[in-house]
Amino acid sequence: MSVLIYIELDNGSIKKTSLETVAYGAKVAAQTGGQAIVLAIGKSHSDELEKAGDFGAEKVLHASDEKLSHENSMAYADILVQAAESTQSKIIILPKSGLGDAMAARAAAKLKAGIVSGVTALPETEGGFQVTRSIFTGKAFSTVEIKSDIKILVVKKNAIELDESSVGTVKATVETFSPQLRDADFQATVVEVEKASGEVSLTEAQVIVSGGRGMKGPENWQPLVDLANALGAATGCSKPVSDLDWRPHHEHIGQTGIKVAPNLYIACGISGAIQHLAGVNGSKCIVVINKDPEAPFFKAADYGIVGDVFEILPKLTEAAKAIK
Amino acid sequence: MKILVCITNVPDTTSKITFTDNDTRLNKNGVQFIIGPYDDYALARGVELKEQTGGTLTVLHVGEADAEPQIRKALAIGADDAIRVNAEPLDSYFTAVQIANIARQENYDLILMGRESIDYNSGVVHGLVAEMLGISSYSPVMKLDTSGNTVTIAREIDGGKEILTANLPLVLGCQEPIAEWKIPNMRGIMTARTKPLKVVEPVSVEEMTEPQHYSLPAPKGACKMIPASEAGTLIRLLQTEAKVL
Numbered sequence: 011m012s013v014l015i016y017i018e019l020d021n022g023s024i025k026k027t028s029l030e031t032v033a034y035g036a037k038v039a040a041q042t043g044g045q046a047i048v049l050a051i052g053k054s055h056s057d058e059l060e061k062a063g064d065f066g067a068e069k070v071l072h073a074s075d076e077k078l079s080h081e082n083s084m085a086y087a088d089i090l091v092q093a094a095e096s097t098q099s100k101i102i103i104l105p106k107s108g109l110g111d112a113m114a115a116r117a118a119a120k121l122k123a124g125i126v127s128g129v130t131a132l133p134e135t136e137g138g139f140q141v142t143r144s145i146f147t148g149k150a151f152s153t154v155e156i157k158s159d160i161k162i163l164v165v166k167k168n169a170i171e172l173d174e175s176s177v178g179t180v181k182a183t184v185e186t187f188s189p190q191l192r193d194a195d196f197q198a199t200v201v202e203v204e205k206a207s208g209e210v211s212l213t214e215a216q217v218i219v220s221g222g223r224g225m226k227g228p229e230n231w232q233p234l235v236d237l238a239n240a241l242g243a244a245t246g247c248s249k250p251v252s253d254l255d256w257r258p259h260h261e262h263i264g265q266t267g268i269k270v271a272p273n274l275y276i277a278c279g280i281s282g283a284i285q286h287l288a289g290v291n292g293s294k295c296i297v298v299i300n301k302d303p304e305a306p307f308f309k310a311a312d313y314g315i316v317g318d319v320f321e322i323l324p325k326l327t328e329a330a331k332a333i334k
Numbered sequence: 335m336k337i338l339v340c341i342t343n344v345p346d347t348t349s350k351i352t353f354t355d356n357d358t359r360l361n362k363n364g365v366q367f368i369i370g371p372y373d374d375y376a377l378a379r380g381v382e383l384k385e386q387t388g389g390t391l392t393v394l395h396v397g398e399a400d401a402e403p404q405i406r407k408a409l410a411i412g413a414d415d416a417i418r419v420n421a422e423p424l425d426s427y428f429t430a431v432q433i434a435n436i437a438r439q440e441n442y443d444l445i446l447m448g449r450e451s452i453d454y455n456s457g458v459v460h461g462l463v464a465e466m467l468g469i470s471s472y473s474p475v476m477k478l479d480t481s482g483n484t485v486t487i488a489r490e491i492d493g494g495k496e497i498l499t500a501n502l503p504l505v506l507g508c509q510e511p512i513a514e515w516k517i518p519n520m521r522g523i524m525t526a527r528t529k530p531l532k533v534v535e536p537v538s539v540e541e542m543t544e545p546q547h548y549s550l551p552a553p554k555g556a557c558k559m560i561p562a563s564e565a566g567t568l569i570r571l572l573q574t575e576a577k578v579l
């Protein structure tokens with residue numbers, strides 16, 4: 011019985027979050043005595059896809075077609091189901107993202123499978139199949155038993171520690187997968203795609219430097235961007251900042267924005283309202299810089315500095331440049 | 335246009351979450367319930383489209399009777415009528431079957447949902463319902479305009495957005511800035527009292543998942559404070575102590 015793992019590609023490369031999904035899926039395969047098989051959809055190369063082997067995958071099925079160049083959850087879910095059927099997989103694992111959720115949902119409806127999204131740890135497979143997921147926007151966890159024959163898990167970032175010790179040692183075999191595509195899945199027309207190019211994407215970023223209303227105006231963002239550049243980090247912001255158009259909407263983090271889970275989140279002049287915390291509570295380490303020692307964000311932080319962001323940011327940038 | 339908006343009944347975003355009955359039930363004591371914030375965006379845009387196109391708007395909730403104040407609020411905001419499927423919505427698949435069952439009887443042109451519920455945060459009910467109905471779905475949708483049978487959508491993708499056109503019927507998961515949240519006015523509140531709210535029993539569904547128990551995250555350790563004058567030392571701590579750089 012194999013475990014099918016879907017991975018996301020970015021310009022042909024496996025996304026870092028998807029490498030975690032591979033590692034997670036390989037562990038589940040080991041627990042349940044199966045083979046870990048990966049599915050990749052879109053343009054890529056064998057020497058890139060082989061890297062799934064580093065994290066325990068035995069085989070990669072690669073489906074590529076001009077029609078699949080845009081994220082299309084309907085078509086992608088069809089392919090996922092065909093791959094699950096041809097590999098006789100009873101457990102399907104996807105990374106948590108808009109696309110991952112949509113594919114998982116459609117596949118669950120097609121396969122009559124139990125679906126659990128937001129999984130935060132490996133399942134318990136002794137006597138049953140129990141998974142734990144994040145609920146109430148990170149404020150709690152729920153443990154559920156999946157009873158259906160086919161099980162679909164959508165896994166959150168940081169659900170597993172990525173062990174990079176065997177990187178470059180094991181290659182997965184890459185096979186071309188030629189699914190049947192249905193016209194009904196391609197009825198929409200993509201008119202325009204606007205993508206910030208060259209920037210580190212927030213959901214993939216290992217480090218994020220984020221600014222709030224304490225930054226006082228869009229013209230003051232440079233010191234924050236300088237620190238981000240020195241750390242190879244992405245930049246984010248609080249909701250009022252994007253509402254005021256100081257920063258683009260896709261940078262807004264929180265309950266109503268993007269949920270991030272970097273190794274390091276540095277919050278500059280953000281008060282730490284619960285709706286903002288909801289977007290960052292998956293981070294491994296949180297640093298808060300705020301001139302108000304009573305700012306609620308300090309309660310959720312690992313490291314804090316009380317002071318003026320405009321004095322502190324240049325010092326951090328200098329120190330960050332020194333370690334590179 | 336015939337529009338369905340699916341709403342959740344969830345603890346207000348600022349609520350403290352605790353559990354009772356040996357961690358098997360949410361402690362609703364002192365918790366303020368609201369329409370899910372994303373569902374509220376879906377509802378607001380739904381009401382605007384209904385007015386523009388001279389259509390109808392039904393709100394649907396799968397849940398227990400304590401959600402009725404929130405359903406009435408949706409009616410006060412501008413829905414014409416409401417349906418409540420009388421069941422505890424503990425599993426996404428179960429909820430989706432209930433919604434698809436109602437949708438199949440009524441042939442809605444547009445089914446609007448939130449991008450995710452803020453209790454279970456799954457972001458999967460739209461895809462499930464759409465697949466059960468054999469139609470397309472998109473999420474998260476930030477902009478939505480209709481012209482006859484065609485809709486233009488802007489949706490968020492990783493690091494940007496995509497604009498596309500598609501044909502009805504569709505299921506959409508909505509988020510801001512699709513519309514401004516609407517606050518019911520006095521007239522809305524008065525008329526909402528007499529608008530129809532139909533309660534129907536759920537159809538039976540094979541049990542896919544069974545909740546076992548809830549738990550809370552481990553309490554956060556104390557925050558290590560660094561004097562502003564020594565700000566630079568933070569970077570070394572992040573590298574050697576926290577090991578995140």
Ligand SMILES: Cc1cc2nc3c(=O)[nH]c(=O)nc-3n(C[C@H](O)[C@H](O)[C@H](O)COP(=O)(O)OP(=O)(O)OC[C@H]3O[C@@H](n4cnc5c(N)ncnc54)[C@H](O)[C@@H]3O)c2cc1C
Nearest residue numbers: 222223224248249264265266279280281283285286301319
């Ligand atoms: C339903 C709902 C959903 C929401 N969703 C989100 C969301 O997704 N994301 C989000 O961020 N918010 C969200 N909000 C808004 C949220 O409640 C807060 O209003 C918002 O996060 C505050 O942003 P802020 O911290 O940037 O601004 P403020 O609260 O104004 O805080 C500014 C901070 O900067 C500090 N400061 C000022 N000057 C300096 C200086 N020179 N140096 C250092 N520090 C300084 C101040 O002490 C203060 O703590 C939502 C609200 C609601 C009701």
Ligand SMILES: Nc1ncnc2c1ncn2[C@@H]1O[C@H](COP(=O)(O)O)[C@@H](O)[C@H]1O
Nearest residue numbers: 340396423447448450451456457458459
């Ligand atoms: N119990 C429910 N009743 C009505 N609609 C729901 C229910 N649960 C989820 N939905 C809809 O599905 C969307 C996505 O929910 P979820 O998949 O739980 O994150 C929500 O924003 C709602 O619009």
